[in-house]
Amino acid sequence: MIRAIDIHANIGTDLMYGFSQTPEQLIKKMDMANVEKAVLQPIPMPDNAQIPKINDYVRAAIDKYPDRFVGFCCVSPSDPNVTNEIDRAVDKLGLSGILLDYDTFMGAYPKPKIDLVFEKAREHEIPVLLQSIPGQSRYLGDNLAEEINALAEKFTDVSIIVHQMIPSIKFFFQKNSNLLLNTGHCLDNRTIETYSSLFGAGRILYGSNSPKEHPLVRRLYIDEAEITDYQKELILRRNAARLLGIS
Numbered sequence: 488m489i490r491a492i493d494i495h496a497n498i499g500t501d502l503m504y505g506f507s508q509t510p511e512q513l514i515k516k517m518d519m520a521n522v523e524k525a526v527l528q529p530i531p532m533p534d535n536a537q538i539p540k541i542n543d544y545v546r547a548a549i550d551k552y553p554d555r556f557v558g559f560c561c562v563s564p565s566d567p568n569v570t571n572e573i574d575r576a577v578d579k580l581g582l583s584g585i586l587l588d589y590d591t592f593m594g595a596y597p598k599p600k601i602d603l604v605f606e607k608a609r610e611h612e613i614p615v616l617l618q619s620i621p622g623q624s625r626y627l628g629d630n631l632a633e634e635i636n637a638l639a640e641k642f643t644d645v646s647i648i649v650h651q652m653i654p655s656i657k658f659f660f661q662k663n664s665n666l667l668l669n670t671g672h673c674l675d676n677r678t679i680e681t682y683s684s685l686f687g688a689g690r691i692l693y694g695s696n697s698p699k700e701h702p703l704v705r706r707l708y709i710d711e712a713e714i715t716d717y718q719k720e721l722i723l724r725r726n727a728a729r730l731l732g733i734s
Contacts, residue, residue, distance in 0.1 A: 489720050490523040492727040493702055494648065495616060495671045495694030498548060499530035499541055508698040510548040514555055520695070520702035523724075524733065527558040528616065531588040535566040542572070546580040557731060559584040559616060564600050573607040583731050584608075589619035589631065601634075605642045614646035614730060616669065619653070632656045639663035646730060648692060651678055660686060667730075670705055670722070671696030679712040679722070688718035692726050 496517075500507040507530075517525055527548055529541035538561060545558040560576030562569050562585060576582045585608055587601075608615050617635065636659040639647055646665055649656055650672040660666050660682075668682050671694035682691055693709060695702035709722050727733065 488521045489723045490521055491693050491706060491723040492731075492733065493517065493520075493522045493525040493695050493697070494692040494727050495528055495618075495669050496525040496697045496702070497528050497530050497699075499544060501530045502532070506698055510552060510556070513697060514552065516695075516697055516702045517555065520706045522695075522702055522706075523555075525556055525695075525697075525702075526583070526727070526731070527556050528586045528618070529559075529561045531561050531563075531586070531618075535563050535568075538563055538566065538572060539575070542576050542580060542582065545582065549581075557733065558582045559586045561586045561588065562604060564604050569600070570603055570607055573604065573611070577611045577613065584614045584616060586616050586618060589617065601638065602641075605638055605645055608645045609642055614648055614667075616648040617653075618650075632659050635659060635666070636663065639666055648694075650694075651682070657682075657685075660690075664690070666690070667692055667726075669694040669696075670709065671700060673705075673708060676708045676712040679709055680714060683712070683714050683718055683722075688714060688721045689726060691722045692730070693723045 496513055498508050498510055498513060513525060527545045529545050532538065532541055542560045549556045549558050560582045562572050585604060587604060605615065632653050632655040635649060643665055646667055648667045648669045650669045652672040668691045673679060695705040709719055
């Protein structure tokens with residue numbers, strides 16, 4: 488069984504939907520799915536003052552379990568200190584990417600400065616993971632895929648991790664090679680087969696979206712997909728390892 492890297496696992500407490508997960512709870516689920524490492528995403532907080540604290544929480548989890556975790560920082564594009572927090576998260580905390588949660592931040596005032604986040608991602612050469620779920624999001628509109636397309640075209644050297652449930656994302660996926668698929672919201676193994684056939688398994692990253700979804704369930708969709716063993720290895724481990732420099 489291929490040891491996997493989970494690109495999208497959350498820790499913390501979600502005040503909006505009422506779920507939570509500790510690093511220890513996540514590790515138990517990782518072991519069930521033969522996940523070697525998880526990329527921790529802090530559960531976003533709408534209060535800008537709390538952002539540094541949840542990023543520190545991710546760093547503390549990595550320090551406690553350095554063999555099991557790497558991490559992304561969460562930032563608020565409406566925060567006047569957003570660029571400073573990205574610099575701190577990367578340079579001081581050693582985090583490896585950026586999480587942007589549209590549901591938490593897109594209704595914020597003043598208007599979020601998304602470009603500043605991507606400019607920093609380019610400067611630090613780190614990926615950006617976009618998170619929002621149709622049916623749950625308060626701010627996700629039909630134009631989100633177009634917004635992502637515009638960002639992908641403007642920041643061609645930034646890897647942007649998206650998910651299959653964003654309306655029309657498949658169309659823009661074929662236009663922008665810097666868009667990568669996170670399997671955390673894939674509907675079933677056929678989604679894996681379709682994206683592998685259309686765009687190549689090299690652009691798909693195993694992600695569980697834990698605790699909303701279970702790492703083992705998300706992994707089974709890949710294991711049961713009618714693709715080659717090498718393609719499964721790319722999705723489960725190699726792509727994430729290459730993206731994040733994990734040996």
